[in-house]
Amino acid sequence: MINLRENLLSITNKLLAAGLNHGATGNCSCRDRDGFLITPTGVDSSKLTADMMVRMNLSDGSLMQESKYKPSSEWQFHRAILEKYSEINAVVHTHSVFASTLSVLGQDIPAFHYMIAVAGGSSIRCAPYAMFGTKELSDNILKAIKDRKACLLSNHGLVAMGEDLNEAFNIAEEVEHLSRLFVEAKRIGEPKLLSSKELTEVLNRFNSYSRWSKD
Numbered sequence: 001m002i003n004l005r006e007n008l009l010s011i012t013n014k015l016l017a018a019g020l021n022h023g024a025t026g027n028c029s030c031r032d033r034d035g036f037l038i039t040p041t042g043v044d045s046s047k048l049t050a051d052m053m054v055r056m057n058l059s060d061g062s063l064m065q066e067s068k069y070k071p072s073s074e075w076q077f078h079r080a081i082l083e084k085y086s087e088i089n090a091v092v093h094t095h096s097v098f099a100s101t102l103s104v105l106g107q108d109i110p111a112f113h114y115m116i117a118v119a120g121g122s123s124i125r126c127a128p129y130a131m132f133g134t135k136e137l138s139d140n141i142l143k144a145i146k147d148r149k150a151c152l153l154s155n156h157g158l159v160a161m162g163e164d165l166n167e168a169f170n171i172a173e174e175v176e177h178l179s180r181l182f183v184e185a186k187r188i189g190e191p192k193l194l195s196s197k198e199l200t201e202v203l204n205r206f207n208s209y210s211r212w213s214k215d
């Protein structure tokens, strides 16, 4: 049987190793039957263990079992995403450097590179700013991820999701990479954008092939 707590721990470690998170920032969750598991708040990622993961009810975010650890302060948007999208089983949130850099501009990332389609559309939207841990932020994120698997959070970071933790990690890593490319391109000129026809071709291709078997 798959140990979801161990999976969650291993993705947290992978985010740390990939430089996508640091210290106690960022958080991850995955669906666990009628609830979900989420990383605890205030624990340095390098000190996390599988038993610290907090199990919550999907319907209202109440705790499903006693724990001396409190859930991530961002549990509201994790719960909202997992409740709204039954095909999504994992959510990853990071404060990675380049996505966070772009997020402070408060603008969507346009179709400047074909891999923008990994997030499911012709842009990666930037959710308007709201205080961390609030329902307002959760509501802003739900709007920004409509027909997408990732978005930026204004003045904050990024959120990515997937059918499993690996897919959510891969999308978060790709969004960070795209953010870096966009920042670098902006240093030397104005990026040329792909047309909607060109993007549609890529999206169709992604739908007919595994999205990670990229050329």
Ligand SMILES: [Zn+2]
Binding pocket: 026, 074, 093, 094, 095, 132, 156, 157
């Ligand atoms: Zn955050």
